[in-house]
Amino acid sequence: MPIPFKGGCHCGAVRYVCSEEPTTVINCHCEDCRKIAGSAFITGVLVPPDSVKISGELKSYKVEADSGNDITRNFCPICGTRILVELEGGIGVSYTTLDDNSWLEPAVEFYANKALPWVNLCSNTEKQMDMA
Ligand SMILES: [Zn+2]
Ligand SMILES: [Zn+2]
Numbered sequence: 001m002p003i004p005f006k007g008g009c010h011c012g013a014v015r016y017v018c019s020e021e022p023t024t025v026i027n028c029h030c031e032d033c034r035k036i037a038g039s040a041f042i043t044g045v046l047v048p049p050d051s052v053k054i055s056g057e058l059k060s061y062k063v064e065a066d067s068g069n070d071i072t073r074n075f076c077p078i079c080g081t082r083i084l085v086e087l088e089g090g091i092g093v094s095y096t097t098l099d100d101n102s103w104l105e106p107a108v109e110f111y112a113n114k115a116l117p118w119v120n121l122c123s124n125t126e127k128q129m130d131m132a
Pocket of ligand 2: 029
C-alpha cells in the first residue's frame with residue numbers, strides 16, 4: 001500500500017497527506033451522504049485520528065448523523081469538494097479525492113437497506129443495516 005497517500009480538491013487549493021494505512025473503505029447509502037455527494041452513495045476511506053495533514057483552507061460544519069453522533073464535514077470553500085469528515089474515533093477521507101485510489105475498494109456498506117432501488121450493492125462487501 002502506498003503510505004503515505006495524497007489527495008486534494010478539484011481546484012487544487014486544498015491538498016492533504018495521510019500518514020497511516022486505512023482501516024477500511026466504506027460505501028454509505030444514508031440520506032445525508034447521498035445529499036452531500038449529489039449521488040447515490042458516498043465512498044469513504046476511514047483512517048485513524050490525526051493521520052491527515054491538510055494544506056490550504058477547509059470550511060466545515062457540524063451535523064448530527066443518523067447514528068446520533070456529531071460529525072464534522074470539511075470541504076474546499078472555493079470548489080466545494082468534500083475532503084474529509086471527522087467521526088467518532090477517526091476520519092473519513094473522500095475516496096474520490098485521492099490522487100490514486102486504484103489500490104482501495106469498498107469492504108463495507110453502511111445503510112445497505114437504504115440503498116436506492118436501482119443501485120447494485122458490491123458483491124464482495126459486508127452489508128450493514130445501520131452505522132457501525
Ligand atoms: Zn478546491
Ligand atoms: Zn452516510
